[in-house]
Amino acid sequence: MRFQPRQQEISLLKSELDTTRLTAETYRAAQRNLPELRSTVARLQVEQDQFLRALPATAQFGTVLDEVRRNVSAAGAKMTTFTVQNGAASGLPGGVRPIKLSLGVSGQFAEVFRALRSIETMNRFTTVGGMTLQLPQANSFNPNLEGTLNLTVYTFDQTQAAGSAGPGATPEAPAAPPAAPQGGAQ
Structure with a gap:
């Protein structure tokens, strides 16, 4: 009798583990694409700045x-x-x-x-x-x-332009978190 509920729990946990692994792989792929995405954002920012400079004052x-x-x-x-x-x-x-x-x-x-x-x-x-x-x-x-x-x-x-980004403007990406402290004496 105890065997059946345990078997269901194991199946459920395996399913959750598969979902978690898939999510982790998706995050790793996104992390691998991050440098390319950052360079694309930088290029688009340069293009936007050039466009804005071309507008009449x-x-x-x-x-x-x-x-x-x-x-x-x-x-x-x-x-x-x-x-x-x-x-x-x-x-x-x-x-x-x-x-x-x-x-x-x-x-x-x-x-x-x-x-x-x-x-x-x-x-x-x-x-x-x-x-x-x-x-x-x-x-x-x-x-x-x-x-x-x-x-x-x-x-x-x-x-x-200097004071506000305006509604609908894209917010800047947050800064990277500070590095973890390196060892030390307690």
Whole structure:
């Protein structure tokens, strides 16, 4: 009678031992991959830093706005108005500041379309979120249109980057534990 419960206990312990060995092997494999993972993280950090340095400085947003104006003008359209608002910075690296920019543009369809394309391809710091077009008066087969381009311009503020990593940023890995004390007299 005592034999059966002991047999079940032994089987259960063997199963737990197999699970523990599998878990230990998984941890050992992860530990072996740790140096490669650290070098990958370091490489990605360098790439992120290079990307952030390529963003225009928040303090120099006027030059970005002037570049947008020049692109619209070079496309043959006219920038009639603009409004600037702060954007939501959730999930962005520390120091990256989105600025919402709404541009009023006018011109014939081809000119407005070229302006849109030139803004879309403006480096990598501007995204077009929306566009509306209105036809004030159809007085020809190629009338002037009026429209609004809604953009997000990403800028970098070094002062915000130094103080906070921002929500959603990846925390740094914890430091290695201190080495165990080496012998000694008691």
